[in-house]
Amino acid sequence: xxxxxxxxxxxxQRTKLQPIQEASSEPPLSRERIVAIAVELLDAQGIDGxxxxxxxxxxxxxxxxxxxxxxxxxxxxDLALDSVLEHRGSPETGESPDWRGDVVHMLExxxxxxxxxxxxxxxxxxxxxxxxxxSRLEMLSKTLSRAGVADANLxxxxxxxxxxxxxxxxxxxxFDLSEEDRAAAQQRLTHLSxxxxxxxxxxxxxxxxxxxxxxxxxxxLLDGLSPR
Amino acid sequence: xxxxxxxxxxxxQRTKLQPIQEASSEPPLSRERIVAIAVELLDAQGIDGxxxxxxxxxxxxxxxxxxxxxxxxxxxxDLALDSVLEHRGSPETGESPDWRGDVVHMLExxxxxxxxxxxxxxxxxxxxxxxxxxSRLEMLSKTLSRAGVADANLxxxxxxxxxxxxxxxxxxxxFDLSEEDRAAAQQRLTHLSxxxxxxxxxxxxxxxxxxxxxxxxxxxLLDGLSPR
DNA sequence: ACCTGAACACCGTTCAAGT
DNA sequence: ACCTGAACACCGTTCAAGT
Numbered sequence: 001x002x003x004x005x006x007x008x009x010x011x012x013q014r015t016k017l018q019p020i021q022e023a024s025s026e027p028p029l030s031r032e033r034i035v036a037i038a039v040e041l042l043d044a045q046g047i048d049g050x051x052x053x054x055x056x057x058x059x060x061x062x063x064x065x066x067x068x069x070x071x072x073x074x075x076x077x078d079l080a081l082d083s084v085l086e087h088r089g090s091p092e093t094g095e096s097p098d099w100r101g102d103v104v105h106m107l108e109x110x111x112x113x114x115x116x117x118x119x120x121x122x123x124x125x126x127x128x129x130x131x132x133x134x135s136r137l138e139m140l141s142k143t144l145s146r147a148g149v150a151d152a153n154l155x156x157x158x159x160x161x162x163x164x165x166x167x168x169x170x171x172x173x174x175f176d177l178s179e180e181d182r183a184a185a186q187q188r189l190t191h192l193s194x195x196x197x198x199x200x201x202x203x204x205x206x207x208x209x210x211x212x213x214x215x216x217x218x219x220x221l222l223d224g225l226s227p228r
Numbered sequence: 229x230x231x232x233x234x235x236x237x238x239x240x241q242r243t244k245l246q247p248i249q250e251a252s253s254e255p256p257l258s259r260e261r262i263v264a265i266a267v268e269l270l271d272a273q274g275i276d277g278x279x280x281x282x283x284x285x286x287x288x289x290x291x292x293x294x295x296x297x298x299x300x301x302x303x304x305x306d307l308a309l310d311s312v313l314e315h316r317g318s319p320e321t322g323e324s325p326d327w328r329g330d331v332v333h334m335l336e337x338x339x340x341x342x343x344x345x346x347x348x349x350x351x352x353x354x355x356x357x358x359x360x361x362x363s364r365l366e367m368l369s370k371t372l373s374r375a376g377v378a379d380a381n382l383x384x385x386x387x388x389x390x391x392x393x394x395x396x397x398x399x400x401x402x403f404d405l406s407e408e409d410r411a412a413a414q415q416r417l418t419h420l421s422x423x424x425x426x427x428x429x430x431x432x433x434x435x436x437x438x439x440x441x442x443x444x445x446x447x448x449l450l451d452g453l454s455p456r
Numbered sequence: 457a458c459c460t461g462a463a464c465a466c467c468g469t470t471c472a473a474g475t
Numbered sequence: 476a477c478c479t480g481a482a483c484a485c486c487g488t489t490c491a492a493g494t
């Protein structure tokens with residue numbers, strides 16, 4: 001409609017003299033691009049698949065060029081993890097009448113994000129405290145406090161929800177990893193549980209309703225910490 | 229034999245009768261010894277500190293000798309983790325009248341074992357399903373079932389306890405790692421929480437009573453899943 | 457049955473240098 | 476400001492060989 005779309009004024013004024021094919025072949029290196037490709041690589045090859053050399057290869061640059069944008073490999077891991085954990089706190093959460101629904105929603109989103117990138121679960125234990133995590137904790141704190149959880153119980157309540165989600169996600173992700181060969185794994189599980197009669201009877205390891213179990217356990221916990 | 233100098237000078241001339249000190253200096257290689265030293269090394273140097281070459285060094289053997297007893301480095305990690313997670317199910321647990329106490333005791337023991345070897349937390353997400361874990365799940369299953377948890381709720385109840393403990397342990401271990409420099413970390417935490425008013429007010433990150441919080445959250449959860 | 461060194465195909469990162 | 480290759484000090488593991 002408008003003759004001049006806003007995107008034109010966007011910082012892509014490179015039309016000056018730049019040869020076209022150059023722009024299409026390889027965009028310039030940047031922190032963002034490095035992280036994006038790192039996540040791709042991790043998704044495709046798993047945690048051992050991420051190599052500075054391979055990363056540079058995919059980016060079409062020399063290995064050492066990465067080090068201008070990034071401190072070291074640890075740094076790449078940190079950034080990749082952080083990009084998975086992103087949290088934009090919805091501002092209206094503060095007023096919603098359904099505090100319980102808000103909590104469940106935020107935690108389910110958290111879990112889903114991590115499960116989309118199973119390697120993030122094995123990275124987390126080494127670097128749990130980033131801004132995105134803090135932001136989620138803040139949301140929990142605000143919501144629970146508003147719901148009437150006693151101040152003396154607040155911290156324990158927050159951590160318990162937190163722990164529950166982390167544990168559920170890590171356990172679930174580790175199943176994903178070990179079930180690459182579904183059939184063989186199923187076989188192995190059945191075999192294993194023979195030695196453990198009670199969990200065999202309840203089919204603990206064969207039940208595939210992870211989402212349902214997650215929700216149910218979360219309800220137990222919320223029941224337990226709801227103010228009476 | 230003294231007539232042949234060529235092989236005599238190369239390696240230590242093992243005399244026909246074993247010198248006593250030889251036996252006392254290095255016991256023969258074995259799976260058990262390898263695992264024990266691997267755990268020592270991990271305790272001392274962390275996860276990146278474990279190297280096949282270093283391990284062999286500490287054992288007084290050539291690197292490749294390890295591979296007779298062990299498949300590869302992954303295998304060493306598996307064995308080391310397993311040795312930390314050991315669980316000898318006390319047989320009398322089946323009859324104790326205090327089911328809740330039994331559960332708490334087992335889970336606290338689990339957590340304590342892992343926290344004694346913080347690297348185990350970062351290893352766990354990659355290989356969650358060993359016999360020791362199954363044995364603990366079996367114990368939970370038996371105890372909760374005896375306590376009267378409905379069959380339809382049993383699996384969710386087991387997993388929720390499980391998840392809680394795993395999450396609590398991983399989170400706590402990651403704090404240990406990042407607080408190597410206590411003072412600086414404390415500073416950083418205070419600084420960080422400025423942006424998160426609610427958790428700053430409740431001093432969520434500065435509260436050091438981890439054991440108490442663990443116990444309290446566990447009580448919430450047990451309250452929630454206890455049969456009414 | 458158990459142990460070994462040499463060799464291979466990789467790593468992450470420092471450095472001095474190039475634009 | 477950004478990128479580079481050569482070089483260093485490591486890795487895990489295969490292999491052929493030693494006892």
